[in-house]
Ligand SMILES: Nc1ncnc2c1ncn2[C@@H]1O[C@H](COP(=O)(O)OP(=O)(O)OP(=O)(O)O)[C@@H](O)[C@H]1O
């Protein structure tokens with residue numbers, strides 16, 4: 015198979031090389047997002063070691079302590095648990111769920127998009143109509159329905175998020191692949207009798223990596239948001255396991271007396287989601303062939 | 308002699324993008340009188356459209372594009388007008404027909420409304436008077452059944468019909484000057500001839516001045532009174548039609564003429580010129596000296612690649628040429644043309 | 647036009663069929679399936695479950711069950727609520743108006759503000775305004791709607807006391823003004839994300855149109871600036887936005903769900919959450935199907951809207 019000119023393998027690395035990296039680094043908001051995410055991740059995974067309280071320690075004498083009192087940097091919750099400690103370990107869960115859901119949904123979306131774009135015809139019509147159908151459901155409705163039927167463990171929540179958010183990736187990949195499938199090297203590979211899976215995986219996939227990476231980044235942002243939505247509504251990650259979403263679960267009833275309960279986790283979610291969106295935007299500028307002109 | 312309708316002096320256009328500045332038009336001078344047609348000829352990319360957009364101030368705004376020099380129409384300096392006052396000039400004083408007949412009309416408005424719009428914002432006229440005028444214009448440009456066709460959308464018309472609509476629109480206010488930027492290039496030959504006929508006819512009736520842009524000398528010969536040849540943002544030769552066509556002095560002009568078979572009998576072809584080898588240089592990589600010298604069969608090393616020639620008169624008829632070797636006798640040519 | 651409409655109607659019907667299959671799969675392929683709520687009843691035996699399954703026809707092959715379920719769906723027999731035995735469609739009907747009111751207001755806000763911000767951003771590209779609008783939209787897209795609601799309640803109800811913290815009206819005072827004042831915060835909160843989305847797309851669409859030859863023609867005619875912007879730029883840039891409005895329907899319905907929860911707004915979102923709490927599966931499934939069908943119908947209407955606004959499609 016060495017006879018085939020292989021722009022594919024080079025393209026994988028080209029995605030990350032030279033002017034593209036520089037273009038991304040020049041994107042100030044994307045760099046800001048990247049730094050924020052790195053710091054946030056570090057804080058969530060290393061932070062708990064530096065705090066005096068752990069996230070499950072209940073101190074009923076210290077209920078509703080406002081931030082910066084009694085060693086509680088961000089205050090305490092209705093059970094007197096330290097919010098900073100809970101925020102960090104909640105972050106571990108939320109970020110992990112968001113990231114894993116992204117990986118899953120990107121895999122599903124990419125597979126469906128490539129197959130639809132490569133084979134075209136009825137395969138494409140069928141698959142893309144299915145994408146349209148999935149997109150017709152408000153994803154929060156679909157997720158809540160599934161979560162209500164299924165046992166909401168973190169793994170199940172991750173799967174549910176993935177199952178309801180692969181469609182964007184599929185659409186993007188399908189559109190890109192349709193263009194690629196018509197190109198010379200694909201035809202050349204087909205002519206020497208390369209199997210379909212080989213052409214899709216080795217010839218086409220590397221050439222559509224750029225858009226996939228961009229979509230994947232934006233999917234992390236979306237997945238973190240979706241986890242927050244269903245956990246806030248009580249059907250996501252279940253207490254006592256903390257997540258950014260379920261920390262807000264009871265915040266509304268204490269909004270008057272303990273507003274920090276609502277403010278702190280919400281800021282964390284917004285920060286994380288904004289950062290991923292900024293990174294995605296920067297990646298799009300750097301990787302999108304159309305914007306490299 | 309009457310005052311010129313349009314008078315352009317030292318017109319320069321610079322574009323800026325990505326921190327780099329590119330000059331596309333390098334000091335262009337010309338006049339056009341009422342009833343007269345001046346043809347502006349040159350290969351693709353030589354700056355013809357940019358020059359004409361500059362006259363109408365249709366180029367992007369200040370930081371992205373800078374225009375300098377002087378453009379006067381009926382004594383008014385256009386380059387100093389506010390955008391608002393300029394809008395009042397466009398239409399009644401200068402109008403324009405564009406190169407792209409298929410995309411020059413807004414696809415979501417009826418063609419009649421688009422013509423009416425050109426009138427409505429300049430003249431106080433009743434709806435019915437405007438309507439009558441639109442029908443009159445459409446029949447003038449040769450659109451059959453105008454009262455019905457005015458309700459059509461551009462998408463329902465052929466390219467030739469759409470170009471007629473654009474012409475009707477440009478003529479709606481009987482402008483002093485009409486700029487026609489390759490109005491026929493995108494159309495087929497029969498339509499092309501009809502449209503040229505139409506423009507000549509209208510000009511005869513209204514004494515309108517016309518700047519006609521093309522890269523086709525065949526069209527020039529049909530319509531122009533005077534010719535100006537443009538290369539890389541500069542005028543390289545200009546003069547009366549007959550003068551330029553019968554004794555072109557600039558090798559570039561001769562090259563362009565060589566690609567028009569119709570003029571072979573005029574005894575123009577003294578060498579194997581045919582088409583001109585090479586391409587118009589990119590505006591941000593102009594060669595030193597005469598911009599044409601890398602492609603010129605008569606270029607003399609040490610002369611043409613050093614000094615930029617001026618546009619100088621060659622005789623009393625107003626024939627001017629930008630070539631260091633224009634005054635040398637033609638007889639030497641054949642021996643110097645590389646085989 | 648007729649052919650176009652027929653084509654789109656056909657596409658819509660196919661889409662609704664696929665949607666119904668997904669909906670059916672969700673109920674039947676979930677562990678426990680439609681029987682799960684009986685399984686929770688204390689003291690129920692396996693034999694009882696099987697009897698119920700037989701009564702409900704659950705022992706028949708899946709395709710038969712699907713066709714049965716679908717035909718009932720088509721004739722409007724969507725089952726009845728476990729809570730009060732009233733038919734699902736009438737429950738949905740009762741709660742629909744509050745949601746439509748909320749969504750309508752939010753849509754008006756997002757279209758007006760989004761168009762304005764998008765067009766201004768495009769006209770003054772790379773200006774400070776454009777930059778702030780771009781960054782602002784990205785942040786707005788990243789804020790969880792329910793959290794924004796909480797913060798809004800904290801400031802405008804609890805701290806400032808300007809607006810009510812929830813509900814659709816004050817008991818005893820159901821005047822128009824009372825409705826209006828209750829509507830402000832939830833519709834603004836629901837609109838936030840959509841303003842962001844709308845303004846981004848409108849900016850891109852406007853930039854696209856500004857480069858078109860016909861805009862240059864309009865300038866060459868000597869039209870005043872406002873006329874060029876309104877009749878030739880915005881007019882054309884809005885056409886793709888009609889499609890976007892259809893595509894955004896699920897987002898705004900999903901947003902309504904959380905907004906209604908935060909603001910105790912008595913609409914479909916509240917109904918959904920309450921039904922989840924009661925394991926009221928017929929209503930849950932009804933709402934799921936209803937929202938998807940609403941989206942398909944909304945997209946169809948958007949297609950018709952585009953055809954009406956764009957002669958290239960209407961006549962082509
Ligand atoms: N907006 C712009 N920004 C930068 N450069 C431009 C711009 N518009 C035109 N140019 C450059 O100016 C040069 C002249 O272009 P112009 O369109 O005037 O050519 P032309 O003589 O009209 O050619 P044609 O016969 O193809 O219409 C070209 O090199 C073009 O790339």
Ligand SMILES: [Mg+2]
Pocket residue numbers: 355356357406488
């Ligand atoms: Mg041109």
